[in-house]
Amino acid sequence: MVNAFEIQGGKPLKGEITPQGAKNEALQILSAVLLTEEKITISNIPDIKDVNKLIELLGDMGVIVEKLSEDTYTFEAKEIDQDFFQSDAFKSKGGGLRGSIMIVGPLLARFGKASIPKPGGDKIGRRRLDTHFLGFEKLGAQFNYNPEDGFFNVDASNLQGTYILLDEASVTGTANIVMAAVLAKGITTIYNAACEPYLQQLCKMLNRMGAKISGIGSNLLTIEGVTRLGGTEHRMLPDMIEIGSFIGLAAMTGSEITIKNVHYNELGMIPDVFRRLGIKLELRGDDIYIPAQDHYEIETFIDGSIMTIADAPWPGFTPDLLSIVLVVAIQAKGSVLIHQKMFESRLFFVDKLLDMGAQIILCDPHRATVIGLDKQVQLRGISMTSPDIRAGVSLLIAALSAQGKSTIYNIEQIERGYQHIDKRLLALGADIKRI
Incomplete structure (x- = not known):
């Protein structure tokens, strides 16, 4: 039996979502x-x-x-x-x-x-x-x-x-x-x-x-x-990788989303990294509110050079969110270098993003440069397979923002890390179904 998600993308989402336990x-x-x-x-x-x-x-x-x-x-x-x-x-x-x-x-x-x-x-x-x-x-x-x-x-x-x-x-x-x-x-x-x-x-x-x-x-x-x-x-704490994934999802799909009970003090630099991509988010109590945004612009370094986002051991930025950051940067204004130091094959899913119309240069197994489309061009839906948990959710976010139908196979990989993800996205207004 083939398990897959079929997604009709390009719709803004709206509502509240609660992250699962970590x-x-x-x-x-x-x-x-x-x-x-x-x-x-x-x-x-x-x-x-x-x-x-x-x-x-x-x-x-x-x-x-x-x-x-x-x-x-x-x-x-x-x-x-x-x-x-x-x-x-x-x-x-x-x-x-x-x-x-x-x-x-x-x-x-x-x-x-x-x-x-x-x-x-x-x-x-x-x-x-x-x-x-x-x-x-x-x-x-x-x-x-x-x-x-x-x-x-x-x-x-x-x-x-x-x-x-x-x-x-x-x-x-x-x-x-x-x-x-x-x-x-x-x-x-x-x-x-x-x-x-x-x-x-x-x-x-x-x-x-x-x-x-x-x-x-x-x-x-x-x-x-x-x-x-x-x-x-x-x-258990809420899952910080889910929280980061939902911030990316809101930005990429231009959605207004509130992420509930995030234990903000335990998120380290995650909110700041998304702010560097130009994503607006505000803390309301212990919830993160992300307004609907038509544009977000990647900051540069002070001397004007291209921003680099790299993973590092805590309290550095977690490697589990680099694939999410890479996907979110596709629709930003500006460019960013993603440097995945810890694992050598986590960036190989970018070929699917290129098929969808993203502008990414894979420099080597550890680095990719993303040239943002600034939402001038929508990604297009394709059929694809999820190689690992985090890449799977990154592709899911890309599919939700893309025009037309996408099919993601091997969703067992996504479900190893994200509970009832289709039902929770449906509650936000996503057009996703399991086939």
């Missing part, structure tokens, strides 16, 4: 339930494939999962079935989900051993897992990779706190090592730690469970090991 936070927070046998309640969980798969995987391991409402679950990891980790079921489920790597830290910390199939996920270049494994090894874990069954087996019966300098400020790597270190003996110091709001959320949750983590929000975390953790309640 996907990237969910994968960490859900894995942390394995650190205690006590009950943990988590709310604002997004209803998306990657997250639902992880919840299902937790249930398969023996975690008692109870759904209280649409977005709220309780988890009780009293007894974990250790044999499950050697099973074919774990290999197929764990291998198809990138986030499954996140269960290794908690399992090592609590049970002293773990095994994990080689993870899958997005095709956006080589996402290394070395950071995770090097961190576990520093804490005293021993690894062997079995090429015959494709499993990494880890023995960590005696984790000891230590000084760790991460080779890259990996968010998932930092989270995994923190979860392993909270129950290790002694003090662990992690330097060059990621400091994203999602990671701060995880550390705060662990502290409520009885962990002793200091330096939260900085790139130097100090973790004093404890012997056990207890239950807690946790509510």
